[in-house]
Amino acid sequence: MIPVIILLFNPEKIKELSIKYFSFNLDISTFQIQFFLGLLIFFYLVKIILQTRFNTSLYVFFYNISTEITIESTNNFVFQSYNKHQHLNKGKIIQDINTIPEDFSCKFLLSFVNLITETIVLFLILVVLLIAYFKLTLIAVLVLFLLATLMYLNKKKQLNLINSIFKESQAKSNSELLNILNGYLEIRNSGNYPIFLERFKKEKKILNKVTGRLISFNPNYSRYLEFALIISLILFTIINFGNKNVIILLTVFGTSSLRLIPSISKILSALTLIKTYRYSLDILLSHEQNNVINNLRINYESQLKLENISFDYDGNSILENINLTIDKGSFIGIKGDSGIGKTTLLYIILGIIKPKKGNCFIDKIKIENYDFLPFANYVPQQPFLFNGTIIENIVLGQNPNEIDYNYIYYLCKKLELHEIIEKMDNKYETEITLESSRLSGGQKQRLALVRALYTRPSLLILDEAINQQDKHLEKVIFDFLSKINQKDNTTILSVSHNDNNDIFYRNIYKIENKSLKLL
Numbered sequence: 109m110i111p112v113i114i115l116l117f118n119p120e121k122i123k124e125l126s127i128k129y130f131s132f133n134l135d136i137s138t139f140q141i142q143f144f145l146g147l148l149i150f151f152y153l154v155k156i157i158l159q160t161r162f163n164t165s166l167y168v169f170f171y172n173i174s175t176e177i178t179i180e181s182t183n184n185f186v187f188q189s190y191n192k193h194q195h196l197n198k199g200k201i202i203q204d205i206n207t208i209p210e211d212f213s214c215k216f217l218l219s220f221v222n223l224i225t226e227t228i229v230l231f232l233i234l235v236v237l238l239i240a241y242f243k244l245t246l247i248a249v250l251v252l253f254l255l256a257t258l259m260y261l262n263k264k265k266q267l268n269l270i271n272s273i274f275k276e277s278q279a280k281s282n283s284e285l286l287n288i289l290n291g292y293l294e295i296r297n298s299g300n301y302p303i304f305l306e307r308f309k310k311e312k313k314i315l316n317k318v319t320g321r322l323i324s325f326n327p328n329y330s331r332y333l334e335f336a337l338i339i340s341l342i343l344f345t346i347i348n349f350g351n352k353n354v355i356i357l358l359t360v361f362g363t364s365s366l367r368l369i370p371s372i373s374k375i376l377s378a379l380t381l382i383k384t385y386r387y388s389l390d391i392l393l394s395h396e397q398n399n400v401i402n403n404l405r406i407n408y409e410s411q412l413k414l415e416n417i418s419f420d421y422d423g424n425s426i427l428e429n430i431n432l433t434i435d436k437g438s439f440i441g442i443k444g445d446s447g448i449g450k451t452t453l454l455y456i457i458l459g460i461i462k463p464k465k466g467n468c469f470i471d472k473i474k475i476e477n478y479d480f481l482p483f484a485n486y487v488p489q490q491p492f493l494f495n496g497t498i499i500e501n502i503v504l505g506q507n508p509n510e511i512d513y514n515y516i517y518y519l520c521k522k523l524e525l526h527e528i529i530e531k532m533d534n535k536y537e538t539e540i541t542l543e544s545s546r547l548s549g550g551q552k553q554r555l556a557l558v559r560a561l562y563t564r565p566s567l568l569i570l571d572e573a574i575n576q577q578d579k580h581l582e583k584v585i586f587d588f589l590s591k592i593n594q595k596d597n598t599t600i601l602s603v604s605h606n607d608n609n610d611i612f613y614r615n616i617y618k619i620e621n622k623s624l625k626l627l
Contacts, residue, residue: 166221170213177209177392184395190460199283204391207278212388215381223378230371237368277315284308408483408566408599409471410436412457417466419452426452428622430466436566437597439590439612441604443627444619450603453619454569457601458486485565489572491556493547498529499536502559512562519561522588523554524581550576557585561592570602579608586612 181204188196237245284307417430426449434440434457444450455461458481459468468475494501503511516536520526528551532538540546547555553576560568574585590612592598602609610616616627 166218167214170218171210173213173217174209177213178205181205181209181392181395189462190455197279197283198286199281200279202282202286203279204395208388208391211385212392216385216388219378219381219385222374223382226371226374226378230368230375233368233371277311277318281308281311281315284311406470406473406475406482408436408481411469411471412567412599413469413472414457415467415469417456417463417468419449419456419461419463421452425622427456427463427619427624430624432457432617432624434567434599434601436599437593439593439600439602439614441602441610441613441616442619443603443605443616448619449622450619451571453624454486454571454601454603457481458484458569481567483565484567484569485560485563486569487553487556487560487571487573489575491552491559491573493540493552493555495539495541497534497537497539498532498555501540501555502562504559516558516562519558522584523558524584525551525554525558548576550574550578550581553577554581554585564596565598567599567601570600570604572603572605575604575606582606582609 185196185201185205234245234249284304288301288304288308412434414430414432417427417432418425419427430453432453442450442453452461456463457468459475494504499511499516502516517526520529529535529538532546538546553574557570557573568589574582577585586609589600593600602613618625618627
């Protein structure tokens with residue numbers, strides 16, 4: 109816009125250009141100049157309004173892309189195989205889910221758009237300037253292009269180093285913060301909090317330092333380009349020394365070329381961001397597509413059978429030639445020393461991990477490539493409580509209109525939780541977390557058991573799930589489970605070290621020497 113306005117205030121230049129390029133003399137009156145100026149201002153205001161709306165829509169669009177990639181990355185994480193899940197770095201997972209999608213869509217992709225738009229803008233400006241001031245524009249373009257190329261090549265090596273540090277320090281910083289948050293009690297109790305804080309500070313300083321250097325590139329580009337423009341004007345002055353109109357010409361061109369610097373600076377900035385955040389594309393491309401493989405549509409009517417199951421972990425044999433038949437409605441106990449492979453066996457039954465060899469059959473149908481039995485529910489020794497209300501922790505996202513409150517109250521009463529919850533200020537709407545002190549360890553275990561029973565599973569698997577209960581509560585729980593087993597024909601598989609519960613089991617197995625034996 110600036111070159112056009114300057115031309116409107118220079119009728120002689122308009123005449124010169126019209127004769128040179130169109131072979132006729134264009135004589136513009138004062139009224140015409142005022143009219144064109146008003147029209148130009150009007151279109152410029154319209155352009156600002158449209159550009160503002162476009163930019164808003166553009167950023168919303170790219171952030172929506174970021175959201176979609178975040179959801180896809182979350183799905184990718186959730187449906188990882190359990191073996192892969194065990195080796196994942198939680199700090200890197202947070203980076204991959206929260207940071208990488210935004211870096212890719214809002215910095216990498218958006219930089220491509222900015223590169224294209226600013227290149228078009230720069231081209232149009234140069235066309236106008238070359239028509240009006242060919243020699244001066246040519247000198248300025250050559251100087252600016254040479255400097256811009258040197259600047260980018262100089263920063264390229266630096267960017268490669270910053271790029272590698274940037275993506276590594278993000279994951280490490282997240283990991284150190286997770287250590288502090290998850291290990292709150294242990295860290296405070298050990299008195300070593302300053303050590304953990306210093307480790308987090310170290311990684312955060314590295315991250316912030318490289319981030320600061322990245323952000324500083326854009327204004328630095330502008331300063332160097334301004335310097336290059338001054339050099340080009342000086343060169344033109346030397347070449348045209350003695351020309352009485354050179355000062356006026358330089359003033360006009362200097363004002364016109366002010367739009368050049370932001371465009372070139374934005375182009376360099378876009379190239380920098382593309383180079384910097386290229387890592388996000390590499391990470392997204394490296395992600396395996398972990399599609400939901402739990403398409404198992406089968407009911408557990410009579411029998412679940414493991415046949416010649418063997419499993420090893422990192423080359424170490426855990427289970428060998430395991431054979432187990434779980435009849436519908438049975439109540440089975442599994443015993444064995446700690447670390448002997450009891451949980452591994454439960455995971456194989458659930459489909460969480462795949463055996464090295466052997467087969468699984470449900471009602472004599474061979475089951476392959478499944479992930480979590482749809483009719484089973486698993487309760488671990490250390491249950492996970494979500495940030496939410498007690499009722500939300502039980503129903504796990506079920507539509508509020510479909511919640512069976514009467515059944516929940518029934519289960520809580522049977523497991524001696526109802527009165528405890530009713531004494532809380534907000535009762536079943538009380539907010540709790542994993543580390544919440546509102547519930548004891550035993551109460552959290554019983555709440556997890558309520559959560560599992562609420563789904564009315566055909567197969568209930570308990571992995572040391574009530575080991576924090578006293579003798580009275582343990583008997584209450586097993587009495588109730590026995591009634592459910594008989595009344596609803598619910599199959600129950602329980603791992604426990606307590607021999608007092610043996611009276612409830614129809615069959616008891618023991619894992620010993622990598623084998624499963626019926627006692």
